[in-house]
Amino acid sequence: MPFLNSLPFLTQMNNIDDAAHIIQMALTPVFMLSGIGTLINIFNTRLARVSDHLDNVNRLLAAPPTEQDHHYSYDTPQRLKTRQKRLTRRIVVLDLAIILNGLGGAMTCGAAIALFVGSLGDATTSLWLLALFGTALGCTVAALLAFLADTLLSWHGLRHEGQVSLLTALLRSKASHAKQHH
Known part of the structure; x- marks a missing residue:
């Protein structure tokens, strides 16, 4: 088959190891894209929950206060x-994580394209491959850091609200105890 021998990437493959190496390099971006897709799914789910909490808070703020709301209300x-x-900050941070992860996915796709173009024999694509894949990794790490920031905001809020709810319960208990003795 003289046609196959004229293809540049086939003439460079001397043995099975060369072909296996190309396949191995081609699979790396696929695994990274799978991980990035999973992270985006997690971030979107978290964003939806935070948005629901923010909607609930906005509804409570818009509702007219009742007489009971003024006494020891949480x-x-x-x-x-x-x-x-805090919820608005979390939404911004999660949006950032999703954007960075999306960029990481795009860079991974770019790296995969550069990998295939590079396997055709163009040596200059190795610089593009390194730049795209490096940027993809950087975006993914930045997205994970943004997700960590959201997690820390969430933990801080839960800890703060836990302390406030304990204080509210103690005040209600004392008020109830005082009413019983009067």
């Missing part, structure tokens, strides 16, 4: 506004 307007700010 969801005071001040606490709701603090929670609203």
